[in-house]
Amino acid sequence: MEHRFADCTLDDARLTLTRGGNAVAVEPKVFDLIHLLVRNAGNLVTREQMVDEIWGGRIVSESAISACIAAARKAVGDTGKAQAVIRTVARRGLMLVAEVSAEAAGPASVAVPAFPEAEQRIRYCRSEDGHAIAYAVSGEGPPVLRFGPTSLQDLELEWALGLHRSWVSSMALHARLLRFDTVGSGQSERILRDVDYEVEARDAAAVADAAGFNRFAAVSYSGGCLPALTFAAHSPERLTRLAIVGGFVEGRSRRSAESAPDALRGLIAEGWARPESVFARAFATAYFPDGPAEETREVLRMTQSAAPPEMMLRTRDASNTASVAHLLGQVRCPVLILHARDDAVHPLSQAQQLAAGIPGAELVVLETANHVPLHGSPCWESYNRTLAEFLTG
Template sequence: MPWETSWTAESCRSAPKKWRKFRDMEHHFADCTLDDARLTLTRGGSAVAVEPKVFDLIHLLVRNAGDLVTRDRMVEEVWGGRIVSESAISACIAAARKAVGDTGKAQAVIRTVARRGLMLVAEVSGEAVARAPDSAPASTEAAQRIRYCRSEDGSAIAYAVSGEGPPVLRFGPLSLHDLEIEWAYGLHRSWISSMALHTRYLRFDSVGSGQSERVLRDHDFQIEARDAAAVADAAGFDRFAAVSYSGGCMTALTFAALYPERLTRLAIVGGYVEGRSRRSADAAPDALRAMIAEGWARPESAFASGFATAYFPEGPVEERREVQRMTQAACPPEIMLRARDAVNAASVAHLLGQVRCPVLILHARDDAVHPLSQAQKLAAGIPGAELVVLETANHVPLHGSPCWESYNRTLAEFLTG
């Protein structure tokens, strides 16, 4: 039997502790119901997927319906008093309005009080909900179950499945994910939630990182692809769509060539054909590799911060820090350096013509780490591939980017066919 672990919403959420005394209530307003025990929001009887900070903002406004909630109080209760950019606050407010069926123009539910804050103006009624003291939340978002399978060499691979719908497998960057940490963090949890709203979303940690077995082995993209096949088999995925991020495209394209009968479609976000050292004979030394060597083992180090900033120059700052914290915790420096060397020296040019499924490539116009020209090479080399250019400098869009909504919508529509 594979090992299995679960984390409750209480242990995973990063919401402020001070409002937990209000739990076990259903709040009804407009055509919405907010259940603060199950951490769910419904509108018109249908579930609405919201990020943790958006949920916390709505919860704060509902608890204080009819009263002014200042920006300072929002920052204190939703972001724990941390420094947060105006763009992140504005994006959270916009997402909250959208979640409750409101708009910035109509303001029938959430009203802006100029230069002061927000007020929830819809009538709110609440009722206590009886729960068994030790009962688990009913929402599919309430707990994550991590299971294990074995690679060909016997290493344990951690994986988790979220949501219902068409099966989708994620190929993440080598060694940069941790299933447990990303479930706990708001930004990553929102990515998972947005995918799980429409799909049965399968994620796994590469051997050597995250919740998988921490063994040191050379990175080989065919081995990584066979690991992915083992995970898909264990999860009961026969034919499925896939999405790859950054260097995960190397494994995904290798998988597409090895198992053409299993892949129904492939989305590539921030991908590239050739690693950095393969792009030109006189490539300069890899400054990002030096940052890993100098600062990966030290939390909040300036070197690790510089690495994250290179990939996400537009921020928002708090979301970028979240990415930095997770990637540093996902694997030790020696494994990260091996992964970096593997993708720097790799090329998938010989595989492009072998891809048979529909392919959508999404790439930032101003990506400074892996330039748009690499995405154009992918699109030109893969038969029938389509390219969507994202108006951002972030390697992958973060919440708060102007293209965030259209990016998520485009990705979901493609993966679900």
């Protein structure tokens, strides 16, 4: 069914939204909110209804709800001040006040991007030492490979959890996104393997080969910058551009001869195996002090399930002593570095060293204390837009 209101058309069969004839990229929960309001046009939609339908009745932070409402208003060309389409009913909920007409969907009149498939398809390839690596591809467009933090990703949970599914859906509107779990974690073969960033870079090449990616862009998160920069230096002919989010040049034990004991390693050792333990929550808070709380819990749930404590400790020890300073001058592709201004895990000075050492690299400073921006953060939309525009050229 096509629902027409203001200058927008929402197609609930194709899961698309257009405004003025142009496709509008919206995340799944934002689309669901607009759809809920359209189906109840002229009637009050309470916060309880929103939580029940969009978040499945789960506990949701006010900041997450507010961020979803703000994104919905922006998508339909409205503002919190004008409220010409979506009106706030104080202390009660929302109402879509624009006139709505509905008709059966006809042939698509404009080219609109599709969301990722309703079901994720996980495939496997083999590393050079014979271990199974799980990977998945979503969306259409320029090819983009993601280097996630070593041992902290799980394709299955990432697809199931709202925060991560939203990011995958958002990126897949613009690109053909290739994600994989490192050996020892997630849906890949669960073995205790020594952490070696050159081996991980070759694993990424094996995944790219299996997915049919010849030349592609890449994005890395946190410690994922270590194999990503190794790949960029050793395989310059394959990488078209590289985005680095929350990256670093040197691990914490290399930054100062007088480094204090690693408190985060202690939190992993004490509480990683116990879901929702106070130690695990403290670890998550150190990475995401700005929240929102619900999204932080989702990150913690996924990362605790992604790898056992023994693998996490190996990963932590390897990153603490790592250095990619010798590789920076060898990177030849365009590089964009995005880093939180108040990141306490890897300080902004590390991002500045990356930008100074990589020829032609650019640095964007994000106004947050979260190590990586989370959905619901004030900088979320601009961060996502900047990242997508860079990766797709």
